[in-house]
Amino acid sequence: MLAEAEHKPEGILDLIDKVLNTRSPEAVKQFVTAIDNFTNSGIEASEWASCVVTEEELGCSEAYI
Numbered sequence: 001m002l003a004e005a006e007h008k009p010e011g012i013l014d015l016i017d018k019v020l021n022t023r024s025p026e027a028v029k030q031f032v033t034a035i036d037n038f039t040n041s042g043i044e045a046s047e048w049a050s051c052v053v054t055e056e057e058l059g060c061s062e063a064y065i
Helices: 012-022 025-038 045-052
Strands: none
Touching: 012 025
16 A cells, blocks of 8 residues: 555655664664655654554664654
8 A cells, every 4th residue: 555655755665674674773763764754744753653663673672763
């Protein structure tokens, strides 16, 4: 569904793939930045990103935003 979306952050599918496959803080940072720069939803990244990327998903002791 996202692949066919007309409006989406550039490279978002690759960024999602990178987060899922590397589970690295840098990949998460790139993903969050792409979403945050795409549109102004009025919600700070520190508020929504923690719902997307948790410690368990990263496989490390800290969640990175």
